[in-house]
Amino acid sequence: MTHINTDNCNKSGKLHGEGCKSCIKEHRNNIFSPLSQEEIDFLIDKKRQIVYNVGETITKQNTASTSVICINEGLAKFYVESANGKNVIVRIAKAGDFISGGGLFNGNFQHFSVSAITKVKCCMIDSANLTSIFGKNNEFAIKLLRNHTKQNNFLLKKLVDHTQKYMPGRVADTLLYLKNEIFNSNEFSVPLTRQELAEMSNMTKESFVRILHQFKDSKYINTKGNTIGILDESSLVSISENG
Amino acid sequence: MTHINTDNCNKSGKLHGEGCKSCIKEHRNNIFSPLSQEEIDFLIDKKRQIVYNVGETITKQNTASTSVICINEGLAKFYVESANGKNVIVRIAKAGDFISGGGLFNGNFQHFSVSAITKVKCCMIDSANLTSIFGKNNEFAIKLLRNHTKQNNFLLKKLVDHTQKYMPGRVADTLLYLKNEIFNSNEFSVPLTRQELAEMSNMTKESFVRILHQFKDSKYINTKGNTIGILDESSLVSISENG
DNA sequence: GGATAATTGACATATATCAACTATTGGCTT
DNA sequence: AAGCCAATAGTTGATATATGTCAATTATCC
Numbered sequence: 001m002t003h004i005n006t007d008n009c010n011k012s013g014k015l016h017g018e019g020c021k022s023c024i025k026e027h028r029n030n031i032f033s034p035l036s037q038e039e040i041d042f043l044i045d046k047k048r049q050i051v052y053n054v055g056e057t058i059t060k061q062n063t064a065s066t067s068v069i070c071i072n073e074g075l076a077k078f079y080v081e082s083a084n085g086k087n088v089i090v091r092i093a094k095a096g097d098f099i100s101g102g103g104l105f106n107g108n109f110q111h112f113s114v115s116a117i118t119k120v121k122c123c124m125i126d127s128a129n130l131t132s133i134f135g136k137n138n139e140f141a142i143k144l145l146r147n148h149t150k151q152n153n154f155l156l157k158k159l160v161d162h163t164q165k166y167m168p169g170r171v172a173d174t175l176l177y178l179k180n181e182i183f184n185s186n187e188f189s190v191p192l193t194r195q196e197l198a199e200m201s202n203m204t205k206e207s208f209v210r211i212l213h214q215f216k217d218s219k220y221i222n223t224k225g226n227t228i229g230i231l232d233e234s235s236l237v238s239i240s241e242n243g
Numbered sequence: 244m245t246h247i248n249t250d251n252c253n254k255s256g257k258l259h260g261e262g263c264k265s266c267i268k269e270h271r272n273n274i275f276s277p278l279s280q281e282e283i284d285f286l287i288d289k290k291r292q293i294v295y296n297v298g299e300t301i302t303k304q305n306t307a308s309t310s311v312i313c314i315n316e317g318l319a320k321f322y323v324e325s326a327n328g329k330n331v332i333v334r335i336a337k338a339g340d341f342i343s344g345g346g347l348f349n350g351n352f353q354h355f356s357v358s359a360i361t362k363v364k365c366c367m368i369d370s371a372n373l374t375s376i377f378g379k380n381n382e383f384a385i386k387l388l389r390n391h392t393k394q395n396n397f398l399l400k401k402l403v404d405h406t407q408k409y410m411p412g413r414v415a416d417t418l419l420y421l422k423n424e425i426f427n428s429n430e431f432s433v434p435l436t437r438q439e440l441a442e443m444s445n446m447t448k449e450s451f452v453r454i455l456h457q458f459k460d461s462k463y464i465n466t467k468g469n470t471i472g473i474l475d476e477s478s479l480v481s482i483s484e485n486g
Numbered sequence: 487g488g489a490t491a492a493t494t495g496a497c498a499t500a501t502a503t504c505a506a507c508t509a510t511t512g513g514c515t516t
Numbered sequence: 517a518a519g520c521c522a523a524t525a526g527t528t529g530a531t532a533t534a535t536g537t538c539a540a541t542t543a544t545c546c
Binding site for chain 1: 245267281286299323325326327329331333343344347348351354355374378387388389391392395396398399400401402403406407445455476485
Binding site for chain 1: 500501502503508509511
Protein backbone atom coordinates (compact mmCIF):
# COMPACT_ATOMS: atom_id res chain seq x y z
CA MET A 1 0.00 0.00 0.00
CA THR A 2 1.21 3.50 -0.77
CA HIS A 3 2.75 5.29 2.17
CA ILE A 4 2.62 9.07 2.27
CA ASN A 5 4.51 11.24 4.72
CA THR A 6 1.64 13.60 5.26
CA ASP A 7 3.70 15.95 7.38
CA ASN A 8 6.18 16.23 4.55
CA CYS A 9 9.91 15.92 4.87
CA ASN A 10 11.96 17.68 7.44
CA LYS A 11 14.91 19.81 6.46
CA SER A 12 17.15 18.02 8.91
CA GLY A 13 16.36 14.79 7.16
CA LYS A 14 16.12 13.04 10.50
CA LEU A 15 12.43 12.60 11.09
CA HIS A 16 11.72 10.17 8.30
CA GLY A 17 14.76 8.03 7.99
CA GLU A 18 17.12 8.46 5.10
CA GLY A 19 14.54 9.65 2.61
CA CYS A 20 15.28 13.35 2.64
CA LYS A 21 18.89 13.10 3.57
CA SER A 22 19.51 11.05 0.45
CA CYS A 23 17.30 13.43 -1.44
CA ILE A 24 19.55 16.34 -0.55
CA LYS A 25 22.59 14.25 -1.28
CA GLU A 26 21.15 13.59 -4.72
CA HIS A 27 20.62 17.29 -5.22
CA ARG A 28 24.35 17.76 -5.16
CA ASN A 29 24.94 15.74 -8.31
CA ASN A 30 21.92 16.16 -10.46
CA ILE A 31 19.29 18.55 -11.61
CA PHE A 32 19.18 20.40 -8.29
CA SER A 33 22.90 21.05 -8.03
CA PRO A 34 22.66 24.77 -8.83
CA LEU A 35 20.29 25.38 -5.92
CA SER A 36 21.37 27.21 -2.79
CA GLN A 37 20.74 25.64 0.62
CA GLU A 38 17.92 28.14 1.10
CA GLU A 39 16.30 27.12 -2.18
CA ILE A 40 16.67 23.44 -1.35
CA ASP A 41 15.05 24.03 2.03
CA PHE A 42 12.21 25.88 0.31
CA LEU A 43 11.53 22.94 -2.00
CA ILE A 44 11.88 20.36 0.76
CA ASP A 45 9.37 22.19 2.87
CA LYS A 46 6.80 21.84 0.12
CA LYS A 47 7.49 18.40 -1.26
CA ARG A 48 5.94 15.09 -0.37
CA GLN A 49 7.92 11.89 -0.10
CA ILE A 50 5.98 8.85 -1.20
CA VAL A 51 6.78 5.16 -1.20
CA TYR A 52 5.41 2.91 -3.93
CA ASN A 53 5.42 -0.86 -3.91
CA VAL A 54 6.10 -3.07 -6.91
CA GLY A 55 3.49 -2.68 -9.61
CA GLU A 56 1.99 0.54 -8.32
CA THR A 57 1.35 3.39 -10.70
CA ILE A 58 3.27 6.57 -9.93
CA THR A 59 1.99 8.64 -12.82
CA LYS A 60 -0.81 7.74 -15.18
CA GLN A 61 -0.94 8.73 -18.82
CA ASN A 62 -3.70 11.20 -19.76
CA THR A 63 -4.16 12.51 -16.23
CA ALA A 64 -3.33 16.07 -15.31
CA SER A 65 -0.40 16.65 -13.03
CA THR A 66 0.96 19.65 -11.16
CA SER A 67 4.10 18.13 -9.79
CA VAL A 68 7.36 16.67 -10.94
CA ILE A 69 8.90 13.47 -9.62
CA CYS A 70 12.36 12.93 -8.26
CA ILE A 71 13.28 9.28 -7.69
CA ASN A 72 15.26 8.71 -4.50
CA GLU A 73 15.43 4.95 -4.47
CA GLY A 74 14.35 2.02 -6.61
CA LEU A 75 13.48 1.52 -10.26
CA ALA A 76 10.43 2.54 -12.26
CA LYS A 77 9.39 1.97 -15.84
CA PHE A 78 8.59 4.99 -17.96
CA TYR A 79 6.19 3.85 -20.68
CA VAL A 80 3.55 4.91 -23.15
CA GLU A 81 0.27 3.06 -23.49
CA SER A 82 -0.68 2.85 -27.13
CA ALA A 83 -4.17 2.65 -28.61
CA ASN A 84 -3.83 -1.03 -29.57
CA GLY A 85 -3.12 -1.99 -25.96
CA LYS A 86 0.59 -2.56 -26.44
CA ASN A 87 2.94 -0.68 -24.19
CA VAL A 88 6.19 0.94 -25.21
CA ILE A 89 8.69 1.12 -22.37
CA VAL A 90 10.81 4.16 -23.14
CA ARG A 91 13.27 4.00 -20.30
CA ILE A 92 13.92 2.85 -16.76
CA ALA A 93 14.01 5.60 -14.16
CA LYS A 94 16.45 5.20 -11.29
CA ALA A 95 17.65 7.06 -8.20
CA GLY A 96 18.45 10.67 -8.99
CA ASP A 97 16.23 10.75 -12.07
CA PHE A 98 13.96 13.67 -12.57
CA ILE A 99 10.66 13.11 -14.37
CA SER A 100 8.72 16.08 -15.63
CA GLY A 101 6.24 15.82 -18.43
CA GLY A 102 3.06 17.81 -18.52
CA GLY A 103 3.47 18.14 -14.76
CA LEU A 104 5.83 21.05 -15.06
CA PHE A 105 3.03 23.22 -16.36
CA ASN A 106 -0.38 23.56 -14.89
CA GLY A 107 -3.22 22.02 -16.81
CA ASN A 108 -1.05 19.84 -19.00
CA PHE A 109 -1.63 16.15 -19.24
CA GLN A 110 0.96 13.45 -18.89
CA HIS A 111 1.80 11.75 -22.15
CA PHE A 112 3.23 8.71 -20.40
CA SER A 113 2.84 6.49 -17.38
CA VAL A 114 5.38 5.60 -14.72
CA SER A 115 5.10 2.57 -12.46
CA ALA A 116 7.32 0.97 -9.84
CA ILE A 117 9.21 -2.19 -10.83
CA THR A 118 10.91 -2.32 -7.44
CA LYS A 119 9.96 -0.54 -4.23
CA VAL A 120 10.34 3.14 -5.10
CA LYS A 121 10.86 6.12 -2.83
CA CYS A 122 10.29 9.37 -4.60
CA CYS A 123 9.54 13.01 -3.99
CA MET A 124 6.69 14.88 -5.58
CA ILE A 125 7.58 18.55 -5.97
CA ASP A 126 4.95 21.07 -6.88
CA SER A 127 5.80 22.57 -10.24
CA ALA A 128 4.74 26.10 -9.25
CA ASN A 129 7.34 26.06 -6.47
CA LEU A 130 9.91 24.80 -8.89
CA THR A 131 9.28 27.40 -11.56
CA SER A 132 9.22 30.17 -8.95
CA ILE A 133 12.93 29.57 -8.44
CA PHE A 134 13.75 30.21 -12.09
CA GLY A 135 13.74 33.97 -11.69
CA LYS A 136 16.21 33.92 -8.83
CA ASN A 137 18.41 31.15 -10.09
CA ASN A 138 19.50 31.38 -13.70
CA GLU A 139 21.59 28.22 -13.50
CA PHE A 140 18.69 26.10 -12.37
CA ALA A 141 16.58 26.92 -15.41
CA ILE A 142 19.52 26.14 -17.63
CA LYS A 143 20.07 22.84 -15.86
CA LEU A 144 16.44 21.91 -16.38
CA LEU A 145 16.60 22.88 -20.04
CA ARG A 146 19.75 20.81 -20.39
CA ASN A 147 17.91 17.87 -18.89
CA HIS A 148 15.05 18.29 -21.35
CA THR A 149 17.49 18.54 -24.25
CA LYS A 150 19.10 15.31 -23.11
CA GLN A 151 15.70 13.61 -22.99
CA ASN A 152 14.94 14.93 -26.44
CA ASN A 153 18.15 13.53 -27.88
CA PHE A 154 17.50 10.23 -26.13
CA LEU A 155 14.08 10.01 -27.76
CA LEU A 156 15.46 10.94 -31.18
CA LYS A 157 17.98 8.11 -30.89
CA LYS A 158 15.33 5.70 -29.68
CA LEU A 159 13.06 6.64 -32.58
CA VAL A 160 15.79 5.81 -35.08
CA ASP A 161 16.93 2.67 -33.27
CA HIS A 162 13.43 1.26 -33.02
CA THR A 163 12.54 1.97 -36.61
CA GLN A 164 15.83 1.19 -38.37
CA LYS A 165 17.40 -1.73 -36.54
CA TYR A 166 16.58 -5.41 -36.83
CA MET A 167 15.55 -7.32 -33.74
CA PRO A 168 19.01 -8.57 -32.70
CA GLY A 169 20.27 -4.98 -32.72
CA ARG A 170 17.38 -3.86 -30.54
CA VAL A 171 17.85 -6.70 -28.05
CA ALA A 172 21.56 -5.84 -27.88
CA ASP A 173 20.58 -2.21 -27.22
CA THR A 174 18.31 -3.22 -24.37
CA LEU A 175 20.95 -5.43 -22.77
CA LEU A 176 23.66 -2.78 -23.07
CA TYR A 177 21.28 -0.16 -21.70
CA LEU A 178 20.55 -2.28 -18.64
CA LYS A 179 24.24 -3.02 -18.10
CA ASN A 180 25.62 0.49 -18.62
CA GLU A 181 22.81 2.83 -17.63
CA ILE A 182 20.90 0.98 -14.94
CA PHE A 183 22.90 -1.68 -13.15
CA ASN A 184 26.50 -0.73 -13.95
CA SER A 185 27.48 -4.36 -13.70
CA ASN A 186 28.16 -7.24 -16.06
CA GLU A 187 25.71 -9.42 -14.19
CA PHE A 188 22.37 -8.20 -12.96
CA SER A 189 18.99 -9.48 -11.87
CA VAL A 190 16.30 -7.70 -13.88
CA PRO A 191 13.01 -6.92 -12.13
CA LEU A 192 11.27 -7.07 -15.51
CA THR A 193 9.34 -9.84 -17.21
CA ARG A 194 10.25 -11.04 -20.69
CA GLN A 195 7.13 -9.23 -21.85
CA GLU A 196 8.47 -5.98 -20.44
CA LEU A 197 11.95 -6.53 -21.85
CA ALA A 198 10.23 -7.05 -25.22
CA GLU A 199 8.28 -3.82 -24.74
CA MET A 200 11.62 -2.06 -24.23
CA SER A 201 12.90 -3.61 -27.45
CA ASN A 202 9.82 -3.07 -29.61
CA MET A 203 8.99 -6.70 -30.34
CA THR A 204 6.88 -9.58 -29.04
CA LYS A 205 7.98 -11.56 -26.01
CA GLU A 206 8.38 -14.65 -28.22
CA SER A 207 10.82 -12.84 -30.49
CA PHE A 208 12.74 -11.46 -27.52
CA VAL A 209 13.09 -14.91 -25.97
CA ARG A 210 14.29 -16.40 -29.25
CA ILE A 211 17.02 -13.79 -29.73
CA LEU A 212 18.08 -14.01 -26.10
CA HIS A 213 18.48 -17.73 -26.68
CA GLN A 214 20.61 -17.10 -29.78
CA PHE A 215 22.84 -14.73 -27.80
CA LYS A 216 23.23 -17.40 -25.13
CA ASP A 217 24.12 -20.04 -27.74
CA SER A 218 26.71 -17.65 -29.15
CA LYS A 219 28.16 -17.16 -25.65
CA TYR A 220 27.51 -13.43 -25.76
CA ILE A 221 25.45 -13.67 -22.58
CA ASN A 222 24.44 -15.96 -19.79
CA THR A 223 20.90 -16.22 -18.50
CA LYS A 224 19.36 -17.93 -15.51
CA GLY A 225 15.84 -16.87 -14.80
CA ASN A 226 15.87 -13.11 -14.41
CA THR A 227 19.62 -12.94 -14.00
CA ILE A 228 21.50 -11.86 -17.09
CA GLY A 229 25.26 -11.86 -17.42
CA ILE A 230 27.06 -10.02 -20.19
CA LEU A 231 29.96 -12.20 -21.35
CA ASP A 232 30.99 -10.54 -24.60
CA GLU A 233 30.09 -6.89 -24.63
CA SER A 234 32.05 -6.04 -27.76
CA SER A 235 30.02 -8.52 -29.80
CA LEU A 236 26.80 -7.00 -28.50
CA VAL A 237 28.07 -3.52 -29.38
CA SER A 238 28.87 -4.75 -32.86
CA ILE A 239 25.38 -6.26 -33.24
CA SER A 240 23.85 -3.06 -31.91
CA GLU A 241 25.73 -0.98 -34.49
CA ASN A 242 25.29 -3.18 -37.53
CA GLY A 243 21.75 -4.38 -37.29
CA MET B 244 24.18 30.16 -52.72
CA THR B 245 23.81 31.00 -49.05
CA HIS B 246 23.35 34.67 -48.37
CA ILE B 247 24.49 36.08 -45.04
CA ASN B 248 23.69 39.55 -43.78
CA THR B 249 27.12 40.05 -42.36
CA ASP B 250 26.21 43.35 -40.75
CA ASN B 251 23.39 41.58 -38.93
CA CYS B 252 19.85 42.79 -38.68
CA ASN B 253 18.85 46.27 -37.76
CA LYS B 254 16.47 46.94 -34.91
CA SER B 255 14.31 49.13 -37.10
CA GLY B 256 13.84 46.22 -39.44
CA LYS B 257 14.17 48.52 -42.38
CA LEU B 258 17.64 47.98 -43.69
CA HIS B 259 17.20 44.41 -44.85
CA GLY B 260 13.68 44.18 -46.11
CA GLU B 261 11.07 42.32 -44.16
CA GLY B 262 13.40 39.83 -42.52
CA CYS B 263 13.67 41.31 -39.10
CA LYS B 264 10.34 43.03 -39.05
CA SER B 265 8.67 39.68 -39.51
CA CYS B 266 11.08 38.22 -37.02
CA ILE B 267 9.86 40.64 -34.37
CA LYS B 268 6.29 40.04 -35.40
CA GLU B 269 6.90 36.34 -34.86
CA HIS B 270 8.27 37.04 -31.42
CA ARG B 271 4.88 38.26 -30.38
CA ASN B 272 3.26 34.88 -30.81
CA ASN B 273 5.87 32.30 -30.11
CA ILE B 274 8.80 31.43 -27.98
CA PHE B 275 9.97 35.04 -27.68
CA SER B 276 6.67 36.50 -26.55
CA PRO B 277 7.77 37.03 -22.92
CA LEU B 278 10.69 39.22 -23.97
CA SER B 279 10.71 42.96 -23.41
CA GLN B 280 11.49 45.28 -26.32
CA GLU B 281 14.89 45.84 -24.77
CA GLU B 282 15.58 42.13 -24.64
CA ILE B 283 14.41 41.66 -28.21
CA ASP B 284 16.70 44.46 -29.33
CA PHE B 285 19.56 42.82 -27.48
CA LEU B 286 19.02 39.55 -29.31
CA ILE B 287 18.48 41.19 -32.68
CA ASP B 288 21.75 43.06 -32.33
CA LYS B 289 23.57 39.79 -31.97
CA LYS B 290 21.75 37.54 -34.38
CA ARG B 291 22.48 36.74 -37.99
CA GLN B 292 19.79 36.37 -40.63
CA ILE B 293 20.63 33.81 -43.26
CA VAL B 294 18.88 32.73 -46.45
CA TYR B 295 19.10 29.11 -47.59
CA ASN B 296 18.10 27.79 -50.98
CA VAL B 297 16.34 24.51 -51.63
CA GLY B 298 18.46 21.54 -50.65
CA GLU B 299 20.96 23.45 -48.55
CA THR B 300 21.92 22.15 -45.13
CA ILE B 301 21.07 24.48 -42.27
CA THR B 302 22.33 22.29 -39.46
CA LYS B 303 24.33 19.12 -39.80
CA GLN B 304 24.11 16.17 -37.45
CA ASN B 305 27.22 15.48 -35.34
CA THR B 306 28.61 18.99 -35.70
CA ALA B 307 28.94 21.28 -32.72
CA SER B 308 26.70 24.30 -32.61
CA THR B 309 26.54 27.37 -30.42
CA SER B 310 23.38 28.89 -31.80
CA VAL B 311 19.70 28.21 -32.05
CA ILE B 312 17.62 28.66 -35.19
CA CYS B 313 14.43 30.61 -35.61
CA ILE B 314 12.69 30.08 -38.96
CA ASN B 315 11.20 33.26 -40.42
CA GLU B 316 10.06 32.00 -43.77
CA GLY B 317 9.92 28.76 -45.71
CA LEU B 318 9.99 25.08 -44.85
CA ALA B 319 12.81 22.85 -43.68
CA LYS B 320 13.04 19.16 -42.93
CA PHE B 321 14.23 18.12 -39.50
CA TYR B 322 15.74 14.66 -39.84
CA VAL B 323 18.09 12.13 -38.34
CA GLU B 324 20.64 10.29 -40.43
CA SER B 325 20.86 6.70 -39.28
CA ALA B 326 23.87 4.40 -39.48
CA ASN B 327 22.41 2.32 -42.33
CA GLY B 328 22.10 5.40 -44.54
CA LYS B 329 18.35 5.73 -44.23
CA ASN B 330 17.00 9.04 -43.04
CA VAL B 331 14.17 9.55 -40.60
CA ILE B 332 12.35 12.82 -41.15
CA VAL B 333 11.01 13.76 -37.74
CA ARG B 334 9.10 16.90 -38.61
CA ILE B 335 8.81 19.85 -40.96
CA ALA B 336 9.89 23.17 -39.52
CA LYS B 337 7.99 26.25 -40.62
CA ALA B 338 7.88 30.00 -39.98
CA GLY B 339 7.93 30.76 -36.26
CA ASP B 340 9.52 27.45 -35.34
CA PHE B 341 12.35 27.42 -32.92
CA ILE B 342 15.02 24.75 -33.28
CA SER B 343 17.42 24.15 -30.44
CA GLY B 344 19.21 20.88 -29.98
CA GLY B 345 22.73 20.66 -28.70
CA GLY B 346 23.13 24.24 -29.87
CA LEU B 347 21.62 25.67 -26.72
CA PHE B 348 24.61 24.54 -24.73
CA ASN B 349 28.19 25.07 -25.64
CA GLY B 350 30.14 22.05 -26.73
CA ASN B 351 27.11 19.91 -27.43
CA PHE B 352 26.64 18.23 -30.76
CA GLN B 353 23.53 18.28 -32.86
CA HIS B 354 21.71 14.97 -32.90
CA PHE B 355 19.87 15.83 -36.11
CA SER B 356 20.18 17.66 -39.39
CA VAL B 357 17.98 20.39 -40.82
CA SER B 358 17.84 21.29 -44.49
CA ALA B 359 15.77 23.64 -46.60
CA ILE B 360 12.97 22.14 -48.71
CA THR B 361 11.91 25.59 -49.90
CA LYS B 362 13.84 28.84 -49.76
CA VAL B 363 14.31 29.46 -46.04
CA LYS B 364 14.99 32.68 -44.18
CA CYS B 365 16.10 32.10 -40.64
CA CYS B 366 17.88 33.73 -37.75
CA MET B 367 20.79 32.19 -35.93
CA ILE B 368 20.85 33.37 -32.34
CA ASP B 369 23.88 32.77 -30.18
CA SER B 370 22.89 30.51 -27.33
CA ALA B 371 25.01 32.34 -24.75
CA ASN B 372 23.02 35.50 -25.44
CA LEU B 373 19.81 33.58 -25.13
CA THR B 374 20.64 31.95 -21.82
CA SER B 375 21.92 35.24 -20.40
CA ILE B 376 18.33 36.48 -20.50
CA PHE B 377 17.07 33.66 -18.30
CA GLY B 378 18.16 35.34 -15.08
CA LYS B 379 16.32 38.56 -15.84
CA ASN B 380 13.26 37.01 -17.43
CA ASN B 381 11.65 34.16 -15.58
CA GLU B 382 8.84 33.77 -18.11
CA PHE B 383 11.23 33.27 -20.99
CA ALA B 384 12.92 30.28 -19.39
CA ILE B 385 9.53 28.78 -18.69
CA LYS B 386 8.45 29.37 -22.27
CA LEU B 387 11.54 27.60 -23.54
CA LEU B 388 11.01 24.70 -21.16
CA ARG B 389 7.42 24.50 -22.31
CA ASN B 390 8.64 24.32 -25.90
CA HIS B 391 11.03 21.51 -25.03
CA THR B 392 8.28 19.64 -23.20
CA LYS B 393 6.11 19.94 -26.28
CA GLN B 394 8.89 18.55 -28.46
CA ASN B 395 9.36 15.73 -26.00
CA ASN B 396 5.70 14.79 -26.11
CA PHE B 397 5.74 15.01 -29.89
CA LEU B 398 8.65 12.57 -30.03
CA LEU B 399 6.98 10.20 -27.57
CA LYS B 400 3.90 10.11 -29.78
CA LYS B 401 5.99 9.64 -32.91
CA LEU B 402 7.87 6.78 -31.29
CA VAL B 403 4.64 4.97 -30.53
CA ASP B 404 3.04 5.78 -33.89
CA HIS B 405 6.03 4.59 -35.87
CA THR B 406 6.45 1.37 -33.92
CA GLN B 407 2.82 0.39 -33.34
CA LYS B 408 0.88 1.40 -36.42
CA TYR B 409 0.64 -0.40 -39.76
CA MET B 410 1.68 1.43 -42.91
CA PRO B 411 -1.77 2.82 -43.85
CA GLY B 412 -2.03 4.40 -40.39
CA ARG B 413 1.38 6.00 -40.77
CA VAL B 414 0.62 7.34 -44.24
CA ALA B 415 -2.64 8.79 -42.92
CA ASP B 416 -0.66 10.40 -40.08
CA THR B 417 1.72 12.01 -42.55
CA LEU B 418 -1.09 13.35 -44.73
CA LEU B 419 -3.01 14.73 -41.76
CA TYR B 420 0.18 16.27 -40.38
CA LEU B 421 0.83 18.08 -43.65
CA LYS B 422 -2.77 19.26 -43.88
CA ASN B 423 -3.24 20.40 -40.28
CA GLU B 424 0.21 21.40 -39.08
CA ILE B 425 2.01 22.65 -42.15
CA PHE B 426 -0.29 23.83 -44.93
CA ASN B 427 -3.61 24.38 -43.12
CA SER B 428 -5.45 23.57 -46.29
CA ASN B 429 -7.26 20.58 -47.81
CA GLU B 430 -5.18 20.87 -50.94
CA PHE B 431 -1.47 21.52 -50.95
CA SER B 432 1.59 21.16 -53.11
CA VAL B 433 4.27 19.30 -51.18
CA PRO B 434 7.90 20.29 -51.77
CA LEU B 435 8.92 16.75 -50.85
CA THR B 436 9.74 13.73 -53.00
CA ARG B 437 7.96 10.41 -52.49
CA GLN B 438 11.19 9.20 -50.96
CA GLU B 439 11.02 11.98 -48.37
CA LEU B 440 7.33 11.42 -47.68
CA ALA B 441 8.24 7.78 -47.09
CA GLU B 442 11.01 8.85 -44.70
CA MET B 443 8.40 10.79 -42.75
CA SER B 444 6.22 7.69 -42.61
CA ASN B 445 8.92 5.15 -41.77
CA MET B 446 8.63 2.99 -44.88
CA THR B 447 10.11 2.58 -48.37
CA LYS B 448 9.05 4.89 -51.20
CA GLU B 449 7.47 1.93 -53.00
CA SER B 450 5.26 1.14 -50.03
CA PHE B 451 4.30 4.80 -49.66
CA VAL B 452 3.32 5.05 -53.33
CA ARG B 453 1.22 1.89 -53.13
CA ILE B 454 -0.75 3.09 -50.11
CA LEU B 455 -1.19 6.55 -51.58
CA HIS B 456 -2.67 4.81 -54.61
CA GLN B 457 -5.04 2.80 -52.41
CA PHE B 458 -6.19 5.99 -50.69
CA LYS B 459 -6.81 7.54 -54.09
CA ASP B 460 -8.81 4.48 -55.24
CA SER B 461 -10.88 4.75 -52.07
CA LYS B 462 -11.55 8.45 -52.80
CA TYR B 463 -9.95 9.51 -49.52
CA ILE B 464 -7.51 11.73 -51.38
CA ASN B 465 -6.67 13.16 -54.76
CA THR B 466 -3.16 13.33 -56.15
CA LYS B 467 -1.65 14.99 -59.17
CA GLY B 468 2.11 15.07 -59.09
CA ASN B 469 3.15 16.78 -55.88
CA THR B 470 -0.30 18.19 -55.24
CA ILE B 471 -2.34 16.29 -52.70
CA GLY B 472 -5.97 16.98 -51.90
CA ILE B 473 -7.66 15.61 -48.81
CA LEU B 474 -11.19 14.54 -49.80
CA ASP B 475 -12.29 12.47 -46.81
CA GLU B 476 -10.46 13.52 -43.68
CA SER B 477 -12.63 11.52 -41.30
CA SER B 478 -11.72 8.29 -43.06
CA LEU B 479 -8.05 9.17 -42.78
CA VAL B 480 -8.48 9.94 -39.08
CA SER B 481 -10.14 6.60 -38.62
CA ILE B 482 -7.29 4.81 -40.43
CA SER B 483 -4.78 6.75 -38.36
CA GLU B 484 -6.47 5.70 -35.13
CA ASN B 485 -7.13 2.06 -35.92
CA GLY B 486 -3.96 0.89 -37.51
C1' DG C 487 16.80 14.40 -74.22
C1' DG C 488 19.17 12.54 -70.56
C1' DA C 489 18.84 12.25 -65.74
C1' DT C 490 16.00 11.76 -61.97
C1' DA C 491 11.61 10.58 -59.82
C1' DA C 492 7.38 7.82 -59.75
C1' DT C 493 4.97 3.69 -60.41
C1' DT C 494 3.96 -1.16 -60.70
C1' DG C 495 4.80 -6.13 -60.27
C1' DA C 496 7.06 -10.37 -58.61
C1' DC C 497 9.40 -12.17 -54.97
C1' DA C 498 12.05 -12.55 -50.44
C1' DT C 499 12.18 -12.16 -45.53
C1' DA C 500 11.80 -10.23 -40.95
C1' DT C 501 8.66 -10.52 -37.58
C1' DA C 502 4.02 -11.45 -35.60
C1' DT C 503 0.59 -14.71 -34.48
C1' DC C 504 -1.18 -18.90 -32.81
C1' DA C 505 -0.82 -22.98 -30.24
C1' DA C 506 1.17 -26.28 -27.25
C1' DC C 507 3.96 -27.19 -23.62
C1' DT C 508 7.02 -26.39 -19.48
C1' DA C 509 8.70 -23.78 -15.57
C1' DT C 510 8.00 -20.72 -11.87
C1' DT C 511 5.66 -18.25 -8.49
C1' DG C 512 2.46 -16.98 -4.71
C1' DG C 513 -1.05 -18.27 -1.80
C1' DC C 514 -3.64 -21.49 0.78
C1' DT C 515 -4.17 -25.66 3.61
C1' DT C 516 -2.76 -28.76 6.76
C1' DA D 517 7.11 -24.79 7.78
C1' DA D 518 6.06 -28.00 4.13
C1' DG D 519 3.55 -29.04 0.29
C1' DC D 520 0.16 -28.60 -3.18
C1' DC D 521 -2.59 -26.08 -6.52
C1' DA D 522 -3.74 -22.57 -9.67
C1' DA D 523 -2.28 -18.83 -12.07
C1' DT D 524 1.17 -16.60 -14.39
C1' DA D 525 5.47 -16.43 -16.95
C1' DG D 526 8.72 -18.53 -20.09
C1' DT D 527 9.87 -21.40 -24.04
C1' DT D 528 9.60 -23.55 -28.49
C1' DG D 529 7.67 -24.75 -33.00
C1' DA D 530 4.69 -24.11 -37.10
C1' DT D 531 2.56 -20.87 -39.83
C1' DA D 532 0.80 -16.33 -41.57
C1' DT D 533 1.60 -11.73 -43.09
C1' DA D 534 3.25 -7.06 -43.34
C1' DT D 535 6.74 -4.93 -45.43
C1' DG D 536 11.17 -4.67 -47.88
C1' DT D 537 13.97 -5.71 -51.98
C1' DC D 538 14.83 -6.08 -56.71
C1' DA D 539 13.77 -5.17 -61.37
C1' DA D 540 11.38 -3.13 -65.15
C1' DT D 541 8.69 0.50 -66.98
C1' DT D 542 6.74 5.04 -67.32
C1' DA D 543 6.49 9.92 -66.21
C1' DT D 544 8.60 14.30 -65.16
C1' DC D 545 11.80 17.97 -65.09
C1' DC D 546 15.86 20.97 -66.00
